[in-house]
Amino acid sequence: MPELPEVETTRRGIATLMPQHTLRQCIVYQPRMRWPIPSNMGELVQNHTVLACERRGKYLLIRFAHGYQIIHLGMSGSLRSVALDAPRQKHDHVEWVFDHARFLLHDPRRFGAVLWHDNNDGPIEQHRLLSKLGVEPFSPEFNPDYLFQQLANKKASIKSVLLAGQIVVGVGNIYASESLFKAAIDPTAPCHALTKQQVQRLHAAIVETLQQALDSGGSTLKDYLNASGEAGAYFDLHAKVYGKANTPCPICTTPIQRIVQNQRATYFCPSCQQVNLST
Numbered sequence: 001m002p003e004l005p006e007v008e009t010t011r012r013g014i015a016t017l018m019p020q021h022t023l024r025q026c027i028v029y030q031p032r033m034r035w036p037i038p039s040n041m042g043e044l045v046q047n048h049t050v051l052a053c054e055r056r057g058k059y060l061l062i063r064f065a066h067g068y069q070i071i072h073l074g075m076s077g078s079l080r081s082v083a084l085d086a087p088r089q090k091h092d093h094v095e096w097v098f099d100h101a102r103f104l105l106h107d108p109r110r111f112g113a114v115l116w117h118d119n120n121d122g123p124i125e126q127h128r129l130l131s132k133l134g135v136e137p138f139s140p141e142f143n144p145d146y147l148f149q150q151l152a153n154k155k156a157s158i159k160s161v162l163l164a165g166q167i168v169v170g171v172g173n174i175y176a177s178e179s180l181f182k183a184a185i186d187p188t189a190p191c192h193a194l195t196k197q198q199v200q201r202l203h204a205a206i207v208e209t210l211q212q213a214l215d216s217g218g219s220t221l222k223d224y225l226n227a228s229g230e231a232g233a234y235f236d237l238h239a240k241v242y243g244k245a246n247t248p249c250p251i252c253t254t255p256i257q258r259i260v261q262n263q264r265a266t267y268f269c270p271s272c273q274q275v276n277l278s279t
Helices: 004-015 041-045 144-151 158-164 173-182 196-215 234-238
Strands: 022-028 052-056 059-064 067-072 078-082 092-098 102-106 113-118 257-261 264-268
Touching (some): 004 059, 004 078, 004 196, 041 067, 158 173, 173 196, 173 264, 196 234
Antiparallel strands (some): 022 092, 067 113, 092 102
């Protein structure tokens, strides 16, 4: 699933081409996505100028004077720039046409979304999909003290809480495993059991891991492509444990193990991270 680094990489790509240009057409070929695309989406944005391309968590926000398009890439989606005369491919479900550029939303599994938020309905931050999201990981609000305070009274495992996105957004499954490995923290440990020193290490590891992913254009395990149609390189360049079950730990050579937490795979070093599977 495209996570924050992949979505931010996409945002940066479209932000070089969309803003301050008039959207001539928004064509919906397949409205049956995770949530139905409004039947009047094309009319809502046709011949309106894009003011900015923003992001909140894993949601792309295309801002117009009268509202926002909210775009989610789902499990395997991508939003890419294509030539003005390029043929539409199978699973290209939505198209944005400008005088100088053209974009297609590609989503084989149709778990993505394109929704509309009108300014008359209140601030975009209050939208039901955004209102409960945690802080952004590169914002001043995300600091070691904040993270420690938020974790102090939670009994759930640290990996599960990171994935929930209600404390900090963007720490998806790959990045949670990698961050916990860097911080030498048991992924099954209850949040309230973490010491302040451990939380400080975890905060630094999260920021470093997400920054590496951004610098590498995100991760590509299956279908993710950036706005230029290129694959991300984080997984190949930086991943130490994710997807590496039974291979030697890069620090101590103990075989990396895999467990399932909340139906998601977790990879870890049972020596470096002192995993307690009975927690």
